[in-house]
Amino acid sequence: MSAAAWPDPAEAPPPPAARQVFRRVFRSGETTEGPRVLAEEVAVALSYDGSTHAVMMATPAELEDFAVGFSLTERIVEEPEEIESIAVLATTDGIDLQMRLRTGRAEAVAARRRHLAGPTGCGLCGIESLAEAMRSPPPVPRRMRIDASALGEAVASLSGLQALYRQTGAVHGAAFWRPAEGIVRLREDVGRHNALDKLAGALARDAISPAGGAVLLTSRLSVEMVQKAAVLGAEVLVAISAPTGLAVRTAEAAGITLVAIARADGFEVFTRPERLRAGPAARS
Incomplete structure (x- = not known):
């Protein structure tokens, strides 16, 4: 798999991840003004x-x-090697991530596209039916404690x-952590799904196995986040916010240990608490 830049020098380069703007502040009865760094967001086509x-x-x-x-x-591809090339095409309207797939995979994607009924929402892209939206996640291995x-x-x-959150206070984070290594990879984005996808891509491109580690999220846990983590092969999924009921049921079905409402005090x-070693639990 290779990455290629947009060859036309007339095209605009991708914008920065953050930019400084000028604003006026009204707070505590006082007025001040000055710069503030904001997270950038653009339309990205896949x-x-x-x-x-x-x-x-x-x-x-x-x-x-x-x-x-x-x-x-x-699940457009099963292995990163099925993507033969990636071109990042930046225009004044946004960014087009143009991927060329291996012949067999390209034919399967084309057949799938012909059956699409219409546009879909964030995190459930390119689905054909309600059944596919509720697809069963692949089971994850059970190796770690x-x-x-x-x-x-x-x-x-x-x-x-x-780093981007410290600058802007307006992005989600997704990280992969191993007990003996700490945070192995971290990605940030204005979209929680995007942050997790970027993490998945970083691990795949660097040939880092998700075995023996945990995925950490700064966002809430909805069902599509669990589905993506299951495809990634994450045994433990941790978030600082609460899960939905469907996310819990999906994590249980996939064999994922789902940890949420993570705070400084615990x-x-x-689901699947057997992966965590701790003292005796007290019911609340």
């Missing part, structure tokens, strides 16, 4: 062999990771590593 599959509002950074991760978690205290420390370390485990 195209396969010349046809657009989905358009997402995203942070214009780590776009090759986004292309690969989206393709994997949405983690000390609960170590997982808490991992969550606590996440915010300090989010967290709550909703």
Whole structure:
């Protein structure tokens, strides 16, 4: 798989991930003014062999990771090697991530596209039916055991590593953590789905196995986040916010240990608690 830049020098370069703006502040009875750094978002099209599959509002950074991760978690491809090339085409309207697929995979995607009934919402792109939206996630392996205290420390370390969040206060983070290594990869985006897709792409492109680690999210846990994590092969999925009921049922079906409402003083485990080593639990 290779990455190619847009060859036409007349095209605009991708915008920065953040930009400075001027604003006036009214607070505590006082008025001040000055600059503030804001997260950028642009329309990003994900195209396969010349046809657009989905358009997402995203942070214009780590776009090759986004292309690969989206393709994997949405099951467009099964292996990153099925993407033969990626071109990042920046225009005044947005960015087109144009991917060329291997012949067999390209034919399967084209056949799928012909059956699409219409546009779909964020996180459920290119689906054909309600049944596909509720597709069963692949089962994840059961190999790891983690000390609960170590997982808490991992969550606590996440915010300090989010450079774009520190600048803007307006992006989600997705990270992969291993007990002996700490945070292995971290990606940020204005969209929570995009952040997880970028993380998936970064792991795939760097040939990093998700075995023996946990995916950490700064967002809420909805069902499509669990589905994407299952495709990634994550045994443990952790978020600082609460899950939905469907997310819990989906995680249980996939064999994922679902940890949520992670705070400085602890967290709550909703499924498969046997992966976590801790003292005796007290019911609340």
